[in-house]
Structure formats: structure tokens, C-alpha cells
Amino acid sequence: MDRLVCLGIESTADNLGVGVAASDGTILANEITTHVPEEGGIHPREAARHHASHMGEVIGKALKAAGLRGKDLDFIAFSQGPGLGPCLRTGATAARALASYLGVPLVGVNHCVAHIEIGRLATGAGDPLTLYVSGGNTIITGFEGGLYRVFGETLDIAVGNCFDSFAREAGLPYPGGPAIEEMAKKGGRLIPLPYVVKGMDLSFSGLLTAVTQEFRSSRWKLEDICYSLQEVAYSMLGEVTERALAHTRKPEVLAKASYVPIGYATDNGAMIAWTGMLAYLSGVRTPVETSFIDSRWRLDEVEVPWRG
């Protein structure tokens, strides 16, 4: 079979990514632009406006990097959910327009599945247990019986959301993770904070409340608060991952954001293009009439025929 190429559009949150993937597993382009809010966190509508105004430019860059023209593309993949509605709709609209202009099929991709698949491609891990953490997701998942099963997840807010919210409270820049990590390096005193794991599930809302109260009490150095927040949150993640490993007896762990190369760990278009390719080769097509975005599309509802 001839080599197929596709373009993938990712726009679930503050990143707009456009990637190009080929059916032999090569990534030909991975262009990203990030909406940086003037203050605070992501505002969905403003992020969507940013994506819309940069869409043409990023698609152009990706095609140029891949050395391709629009007519070389065999189909268009896009991130169909989960994520922020206005942002998702911007990407979906661009994908529909491009597919219909070029007269090629459309393939809707689940954002979480895409993170796992690009991780497998980048690391060569065959059947990993995946810890997927971001601003909106905290999930421990593995492939069992045809689907990515969720063994553990947050019971309330995502760990990234906890960090972002605290960073905003403490006047640290967005995104919160790196800013807190930087402060934490200068801290070293462990403040008692709630450590909440329920089997393989976790909870971060109590931790956020407690750390906010400790900050407002002015009893501690911000460096020590950041250090404690980080140590407690990471220990919780370490523990549930270890429990899930023991439980599933999977041979390896894929930790997004730390072991997967950064360009593929952040939200990016290459992961959408590559996962779209896997889906397309298994016969998946998304007719325009049913290409609605689903901002709450669950990972464990996605058919994964390419791993059957």
C-alpha cells in the first residue's frame, strides 16, 4: 500500500497544534502555538479566538515543514474531545472546512487516546500503563479487552487544575506546574497537607483548599508551601500508579509530561494526526454530519480497533 499522510488539528485547550503524520509512523510536522492569557488562567472564548486567528498560519507552517501541499493529504484528523467547547469547535470547524475543500475524509480523534498513542509511538512501549496528567485530566489507564480502561482517576479536580488554581492565588504565573516547581526548589520544610488517595483514585480539591488556607495564613514561606504541595501531589500520583501497576501487572509505565519527549507530551497536533492515522487504517471515518465535538468524551468509551 502507498504511504498515506494526514494532517491533524489539536485545539482542546490553550494549545493550537497542527501535525502531519505518515502511515509508516513518521511524524513529518508538529507545529504548536499557545494562547498566553494576559492574566489568570485559560479563558475558553479568548483561547478559541486566538486559535481561530492563528489557524491558517499554523496549518501553513505544518505543511511547509512536512514539504507537502494540501492536495497531498489523504484525510484530515481533528481533536473531537474532551476539552473546552469553544476551542474544540474552532479546530473542528477548520478540519471540516479543509476536508471538504480538499474532498478528503474526516477522522475525529479522542484527545486522551491521542496522548497515549503518541506516547507509545515515541517510546516504543507496547502495552503500557499510562499516567496521564494535565490541566484538565488525571487518569491512570491501560488497554484491556478492546478499550482503554480507567483504573484510577481524580474524584474532583485534575492535579494540573489544582496547581494552576493555587498559582493564581499565590500570584505565580500560568501554567502553575513549572512556576510551583521553581519555587519548590528553594523550599524544604514539609507543611502538613491532606494526602487523599482512595484505592487507585485521587482527590485534589481538599489539597487545594488546604494549601490556599496555609498561604492566606501567612505562617509559611511560599517556597515551603510550594515544596509541600508538590511533594504531596507527586507522592499521591506515585502511589496510585504503583498500585495500578501491581493491580494490572502491566510491564511498564508511560508517564506523560516526564518521560515522553516534550513536543509530544504537551497537547500537540502530531498526536492527533498519528492517532487519526491508526483509526483511518482501521476503517474509522467521521462523516461531517456527525462530527460534533464532545467536550466530555470519556477515554473508556472510545473504540480502539487498531489494538484489537
Next chain:
Amino acid sequence: MEGLRLVAKGAEADLWLDSDWNGVRVLIKRRGLKEYRVPELDAEIRRSRTSRTAREASVIHRAKEAGVPTPLIYQVDLEAATIVMEYVEGERVREMVDVLGDDERRELFRLIGRTAGRMHGAGIIHGDLTTSNMIRSGGRVVFIDFGLGEVSWEVESRGVDLNLMYRMLTSTHYGHTAELFKVFREGYEEGLGPEAGEALTRMEEIGRRGRYLERE
């Protein structure tokens, strides 16, 4: 260690079998140091008076009083993060699910539901209520691993416990999810009585709650 045999390496603890500990056959559970935790937090979790080691022993004691089958505790050593307990003969439920016949499997999960209901009725929350932590022993189901356990009568805590069980049925025993949850639920209602409905409703709410918060 002489006469000891490592029988399992769990996520949190190593389990050693000692066939002659003061004349009895025991399991020695030792929570090992975790390198990924800072030392203060590690000590707090494993060895303090509020550690999981201490909590496991006290919650098991309480469960016994309520008639929930658990291993007997012979000795607790906080400094060494070690518990010496009864060695329970039997098979782990997790491995039994796909082995049993339909009727037997349903009976087993009805019994698990009844035991869980009785446990919640006695104010005990297991904290890791999964089939990995249940041993079928004779005609009973013995609940083990109460390290994340707590004493609570709150609907929320019960709901979280039930949610763990439900997730286990969907993620691991996915071939039997609906069938097994149905009998589990019936057993739970028998074991807990009228308060069961509220806990089960809360479980469903919790299941929907953390999933991709509506942020538009």
C-alpha cells in the same frame, strides 16, 4: 530471614509467610520505604501513630467486632511498619471471577455486597474496596488490606468506597460488570438496610463528578 517466605509483593507492602511464629502460621506485612516520597511524608504514612500501619490494625479490630471477616492481628510494630497477622487460607476474589460458574460467581458477589453493607453499617470505610483485597475462604469472604480505611458514617465516604468497587467491575471484570453489580447491590442493601439507597445514589453522583468538569 530464616523460616520466612516472601509470598507477595504488593504496591505498598511485602508479605512474608512465617509458618511457625510462636507456634502459629502468620503473615508478616511490612510497608517498605518509598523513594518517591520525601522522608517526613514517608514516615508519616508508614510509621506514625496516624500511619496506615496503625490505622489498619485499629480498623481491623473494629471490623472484627462488627462481624466482618478479617484476619486476626497478633502484633503491630509501628517503628518497623510491620503487622503480624493471621494467614488466611483461600483464593483471592480477583482471580476467581473468571474461573467460577455463573451461579457461584453471583452468589460470591452477593456475599461480598452483604459483607460490605455490614461493614459500612458498623462505621467502617475500607478505602480500597476491590476484589484484590478480598479472599474467599470457606464459605466466607475475608476483607484484607485496611491501610486506607477509616471510621465514618458519612454517605460520601460510603459512596466513594462503592465507586471503587464499581470501577473495579468496569475496568477489570468488564465481562461481568452489570451482572455482578446487580447482585452486589442486592447484597449491600441486605447488609446495610435502609441507608443503602442513599449510598448507592451517591456512588452514581461521584462517578459522574470528576469527569471533565464543565468549564464553559
